[in-house]
Amino acid sequence: MEIVVLTGAGISTESGLGTFRDADGLWTHYDLNDVATAEGFGRDPALVHDFYNARRANCADAAPNAAHNALANLEKSATHNLTIVTQNVDDLHERAGSRTVIHMHGTLTGALCAACQHRWRAPLVMDPTDLCPRCATPATRPDVVWFGEIPYQMDRISELVAASDIFAAIGTSAEVYPAAGLVELAGGETLELNLEPSARTNSFDRRRFGPATEIVPEWVVELTG
């Protein structure tokens, strides 16, 4: 059985990483135009690096939670073929043991040269004076997808969702496209697992609400017996 799971910031909340749009979310403390757009990076790269350096440090201090671990267990099951498509830039799915993870918004562990598009593993702390290891230009940025940029691997993601028997969205407000529109492409049963109804909750066949650390392990046990 082919399963595609889309995850958002809500799956990492109980690991201590903030969400974006909840009451105390990141976008209540930062203007996304300053720290999550290419224009903002052009205006003040030091501010952008400070923002991602803080998130990289938080992520290093965080640990995968029961929801990440349940999905890693589901991937190991012989009867289900799981692909995780995550909007998250943290590496908690990988640290839980998941192997098939597509980061459609990039990763905090990645660095990208804005001049030559070279990619390498990011140090814990980056700053605007860092030189690209390949072209030696001081144009390094986090390898994350900013607003107005094209998410990674969308063709592959769309094919996987269309071919899935089950498409489940976990911990996302469904406010950002194209991720929020993936449910429309799903070829099989669709399920929303979230703390509260998302903006696209009515597009799902079924929905279950509660903390991810409770409802995701329950769902995985129902699937795998």
Ligand code: APR
């Ligand atoms: N368990 C399950 N769901 C939770 C939990 C929890 N413990 N805590 C919060 N949630 C839910 C919230 O109800 C909300 O619907 O997680 C969702 C978080 O929504 P957002 O903060 O909007 O995060 P996300 O949907 O991942 O944002 C998508 O927006 O800013 C961009 O690039 C950024 O990838 C991000 C994208």
